Amino acid sequence: MEVVVLAAGQGKRMRSVLPKVLQPLAGKPMLAHVLETARTLEARRICVVYGHGGEVVRERLDAPDLAWARQAPQLGTGHAVQQALPHLSDDDMALVLYGDVPLIGVPTLRRLAAAAGGERLALLTVTLDEPQGYGRILRDTAGRVVRIVEDKDASADERKVQEVNTGVLVAPVARLRDWLGRIGNDNAQGEYYLTDIIGLAVADGVEVATVQPDAVAETLGVNSKAQLAELERLHQGHIARRLLDEGVTLIDPARLDVRGRLVCGRDVEIDVNCVFEGEVELGDEVHIGAHCVVRNARIGAGSRIAPFSHIDGSVMGQGCVIGPFARTRPGTVLGADVHLGNFVEVKNSVIADHSKANHLAYVGDADVGRKVNIGAGTITCNYDGANKHRTIIEDEVFIGSDTQLVAPVRVGRGATLGAGTTLTKDAPPEQLTVSRAKQLSIANWKRPVKQPR
Ligand code: UD1
Ligand code: CA
Numbered sequence: 001m002e003v004v005v006l007a008a009g010q011g012k013r014m015r016s017v018l019p020k021v022l023q024p025l026a027g028k029p030m031l032a033h034v035l036e037t038a039r040t041l042e043a044r045r046i047c048v049v050y051g052h053g054g055e056v057v058r059e060r061l062d063a064p065d066l067a068w069a070r071q072a073p074q075l076g077t078g079h080a081v082q083q084a085l086p087h088l089s090d091d092d093m094a095l096v097l098y099g100d101v102p103l104i105g106v107p108t109l110r111r112l113a114a115a116a117g118g119e120r121l122a123l124l125t126v127t128l129d130e131p132q133g134y135g136r137i138l139r140d141t142a143g144r145v146v147r148i149v150e151d152k153d154a155s156a157d158e159r160k161v162q163e164v165n166t167g168v169l170v171a172p173v174a175r176l177r178d179w180l181g182r183i184g185n186d187n188a189q190g191e192y193y194l195t196d197i198i199g200l201a202v203a204d205g206v207e208v209a210t211v212q213p214d215a216v217a218e219t220l221g222v223n224s225k226a227q228l229a230e231l232e233r234l235h236q237g238h239i240a241r242r243l244l245d246e247g248v249t250l251i252d253p254a255r256l257d258v259r260g261r262l263v264c265g266r267d268v269e270i271d272v273n274c275v276f277e278g279e280v281e282l283g284d285e286v287h288i289g290a291h292c293v294v295r296n297a298r299i300g301a302g303s304r305i306a307p308f309s310h311i312d313g314s315v316m317g318q319g320c321v322i323g324p325f326a327r328t329r330p331g332t333v334l335g336a337d338v339h340l341g342n343f344v345e346v347k348n349s350v351i352a353d354h355s356k357a358n359h360l361a362y363v364g365d366a367d368v369g370r371k372v373n374i375g376a377g378t379i380t381c382n383y384d385g386a387n388k389h390r391t392i393i394e395d396e397v398f399i400g401s402d403t404q405l406v407a408p409v410r411v412g413r414g415a416t417l418g419a420g421t422t423l424t425k426d427a428p429p430e431q432l433t434v435s436r437a438k439q440l441s442i443a444n445w446k447r448p449v450k451q452p453r
Pocket of ligand 1: 074098193
């Protein structure tokens with residue numbers, strides 16, 4: 001099958017500099033959703049018809065399996081499909097999709113393609129209580145489709161028809177080429193209507209089949225931010241429903257956002273207002289507290305992320321205890337049973353099993369061993385203003401509070417660093433290292449006082 005995606009519309013009603021089809025749904029351009037669907041169908045070729053100002057669309061989404069056809073000026077949907085024809089093979093079927101109809105589903109399209117077979121024209125239609133604005137499907141007394149009439153061209157009687165054209169259709173390429181060469185623009189909008197091919201197909205004795213989508217939402221188009229927001233909620237609702245069906249506990253399925261792929265093990269629990277971005281994998285019995293953002297992460301079984309934590313580009317072992325208010329940045333690799341408490345930031349660091357940093361710490365560009373205790377206020381000074389250096393903390397090290405480790409530096413196995421140490425040289429194993437000035441007390445010292453005048 002060949003797929004043509006119409007994406008030339010400007011989308012003035014979005015009131016945005018970003019072209020309509022690049023507006024994100026679940027964190028990804030609407031057009032990218034449609035392209036993903038087309039790829040799932042194993043299309044032989046995907047041709048995107050883009051319009052004036054659409055170069056950014058092409059730059060953003062170009063891929064080796066895509067062909068691009070520019071449509072300028074935009075003279076209607078029939079004219080748009082015509083621009084794609086040079087890319088299509090006559091021996092194949094063409095599926096027409098829309099860059100601003102992002103929820104169209106693969107099962108629906110497979111049924112549509114099956115209805116078309118190798119030689120019929122198949123239309124995706126829906127029956128609406130309020131069909132205003134849509135092209136109407138006109139049938140003869142035997143129920144066969146005769147043609148489509150656009151709302152603006154329809155008579156009062158034709159406007160009463162509730163079965164409407166979604167725009168999605170499948171047709172044999174060779175026929176499509178012929179029909180599109182024969183359509184005109186003598187209609188209310190002065191446009192070349194793709195829908196006029198239906199009448200031509202009937203005249204040519206080509207059978208016209210109709211198929212209904214699994215859900216009407218699949219055929220909803222986006223023309224405004226309000227419609228985009230509606231589709232976002234619908235889409236998130238489907239994702240939440242799927243997670244619930246898989247056995248995930250969602251404290252409130254209406255307060256979850258998945259912008260990417262979320263894979264969950266058994267008995268995962270997700271509290272309210274969490275956002276998942278990119279590729280996220282949660283092991284069995286992982287618990288995510290309220291208001292967490294988790295992005296491109298793998299979290300081991302039994303780990304608990306307390307509220308308001310931000311997890312990004314991180315891998316965690318089993319039974320970790322993270323947050324509240326923890327931040328792990330890209331390159332964070334935690335072993336099993338690692339504890340990171342409030343206001344602890346970890347970046348590009350490996351922290352091995354059973355190590356803890358429970359309060360107020362920055363661990364950056366570090367290799368931390370097993371059973372290490374990192375005291376409150378500890379900071380790796382990894383950046384000298386020009387270069388980043390690594391800090392190595394071996395197993396069973398105890399780091400007192402408010403310590404600065406000026407990298408590159410190594411703390412030997414079992415060493416203890418006294419609170420307040422500024423470590424600029426390696427600390428030997430098993431010993432206590434302190435850099436703090438000696439404490440002294442001055443007897444008979446008097447605090448200065450203001451003299452009354
Ligand atoms: C079209 C159908 C109508 C159907 C409705 C469903 C035609 C003539 N009419 O009407 O039967 O009920 O969709 O929403 O096809 N586009 C281009 N280039 C153009 C014109 C349009 O790329 O020159 C793209 C638009 O960006 C949009 C899609 O085609 O994604 C549909 O265009 P639109 O103008 O919204 O068609 P409607 O008048 O709504
Ligand atoms: Ca429209």
